[in-house]
Amino acid sequence: MKLFELTLPPWYSNAVVRHITFGILIGFTLSVTSTSISSYWRSRRRQSLSQEQNDLRPIELRSNEVVRGVTGLIGNTPLVRIDSLSNALGVEILGKAEFLNPGGSVKDRVALRIIEDAERQGLLHPHTGSRIFEGTVGSTGISIATIAKARGYDTTIIMPDDVAQEKVNALQALGADVQRVRPASIVDKKQYVNIARRAAIEFGRSDITKGLEDAHTSHELNTGSASVVVTTTSSHVNAEGTIDDPMDEDLLSKPRGFFADQFENRSNFEAHYDGTGPEIWRQTNSHVDGFVSGAGTGGTIAGIGQFFKSKNEEVQVVLADPEGSGLYNKVKHGVMYDRREAEGTKRRHQVDTVVEGIGINRMTNNIDLGIPIIDDVFRITDVEAVAMSRYLVHNDGLFLGSSSACNLVACVKFVKKMRWREGQTLVTILCDSGNRHYSKFWNDEYLRKANIPVDRSIIDDLIAKPDSGV
């Protein structure tokens, strides 16, 4: 120590060493702190900028690019704020404008996914004279017929004979073979879905293939799924429906019959889980408090509902169920039942309502995927649905179909029940346009005969009711 002290200049002391050390320490600390503060502010700024960009960024819909063919027009539909209801309720009521799809309804997404999945799995091959069969009340048929034409398939659509005539006209214009049958229960062999399935199985043996070389032969392929029916007129199929060589030229080029089966086919659910759900999530910047939908096959409510729940379990999933449908009781009490079935007062066999496309009285694969995630359900009367459709035209210039009107009545009922009024966001589906419903739902004369009043003030009354009074 001594030696050390001796070598230091005289002005040097312990105090000086301390001061220098402190000086260095303070300088170092100041520099580290200022660097961290400035990088913290830079990152905050970056975050807020990206948030601003997120908020301001126009959602890319129908962009300037040229899309490929009619299928390029499917999806990416806008989300429209329903001004009248949103302003009256103090809640953002947003409708996914699915009526803008080229086939005119939400079903375009499902038809496209079913056909693409079948092609991916090698079950269908374009331009081989193959035919897609489906049982439908109309919308899915129109979507399948549209896409089938673009992809090189023929279509046979079996539908109940009491659906709006304009759907039949559209199907025929699209070149589909349309067969209209008496409405019947699903246990009846003559029910339209059962007939479609059988027609697919008989493809190759039936009149449809008159003129084809192999019109007398048809083999059902083993697809590994009870619901997926594929037949081929190729003889390169074993007795059990298995094939030795999937690349066999004859097998790949011969016509096939394919049953699309929207009720049981999982592609239906996936079209919404992978497509419609994520689109809405992006369009709302993840701000969804509730989602309202009707269910015909259940694909929409199951697919979008499950996607929302996977993002945020708090999102409320709400079913809008028309008169005559058994789903209301299934959700409320676990039993699929509708009072009118017992009373025998049904106007139609499938579901007793003037509303087309939603309501069902049996469990299907797709509705099965939806039931567990449904938080609430509302029974919507024909009178309420008609009133809402007229209210929306009068106040918003929105000309919508019957299932969209049902969805929006359920939106109002749900908001009132939840006492929401602080700008929450409730999303629903605008499934198709009013122009698919001129002969029934949008026909005042038809409604008068069916004892359904046309009175939009019913919606004003519903909105004016005290909260939770519904």
Ligand SMILES: Cc1ncc(COP(=O)(O)O)c(C=O)c1O
């Ligand atoms: C007009 C319309 N709206 C709603 C639905 C119901 O959709 P989902 O079958 O996904 O339940 C359908 C079904 O066919 C429909 O045609």
